[in-house]
Amino acid sequence: MFQELRLFFIYNNTFYIYTNNGDNMNDENIYLVKNKNNYILKYPKYNIETIAYIGKNGLTKNKIEGDYKTPIGIFDLGIKMSMNEKKGCILINEYMYWISDSNSKYYNELVNIKEVEKDWENAEHLIDYKIQYEFLIEIKANPNNKKNKGSAIFLHCKNKDYTAGCIAIDRTVMEKLVGLVNKDTKIIISN
Numbered sequence: 303m304f305q306e307l308r309l310f311f312i313y314n315n316t317f318y319i320y321t322n323n324g325d326n327m328n329d330e331n332i333y334l335v336k337n338k339n340n341y342i343l344k345y346p347k348y349n350i351e352t353i354a355y356i357g358k359n360g361l362t363k364n365k366i367e368g369d370y371k372t373p374i375g376i377f378d379l380g381i382k383m384s385m386n387e388k389k390g391c392i393l394i395n396e397y398m399y400w401i402s403d404s405n406s407k408y409y410n411e412l413v414n415i416k417e418v419e420k421d422w423e424n425a426e427h428l429i430d431y432k433i434q435y436e437f438l439i440e441i442k443a444n445p446n447n448k449k450n451k452g453s454a455i456f457l458h459c460k461n462k463d464y465t466a467g468c469i470a471i472d473r474t475v476m477e478k479l480v481g482l483v484n485k486d487t488k489i490i491i492s493n
Contacts, residue, residue, distance in 0.1 A: 361373075405421075410453035438480075
């Protein structure tokens with residue numbers, strides 16, 4: 303017999319209701335929930351529900367750089383970017399990198415290589431990910447850029463059935479999301 307789990311909690315003065323069947327969720331937030339063998343991304347405010355793909359090695363409460371795991375938690379959303387001109391998005395160009403080298407002073411930051419002096423060994427050259435990063439939204443899983451605690455965690459377009467730690471969804475849904483989320487939208491990732 304299936305027993306429904308309800309979780310009530312307060313985070314930053316907001317009351318959240320979460321159930322393991324995905325009902326009764328706060329409409330202002332995006333939710334990643336497990337549904338049988340799949341993960342589902344839900345945005346109740348706009349009746350959006352789509353299959354989602356997570357890190358190759360699953361979910362974690364303790365994100366470590368390069369672990370191929372998607373972090374669990376409640377996160378603000380940050381920069382919205384696109385390969386195309388899209389209102390509200392930063393246009394990705396050949397000078398943009400997201401730094402994944404924990405030894406860099408720019409760790410877990412978007413940089414323009416024309417504006418900073420390179421001090422990193424590893425980084426994502428965003429324009430090289432034309433399918434995944436056609437549309438993306440930063441998930442602020444490591445907002446204080448703590449060394450080795452994860453970088454370049456995004457909600458982005460699907461290319462494979464897994465990610466390196468991000469969340470990937472269908473391109474058409476992702477294009478809608480970049481136009482709908484705002485500074486108050488959070489993503490709640492749970493297992």
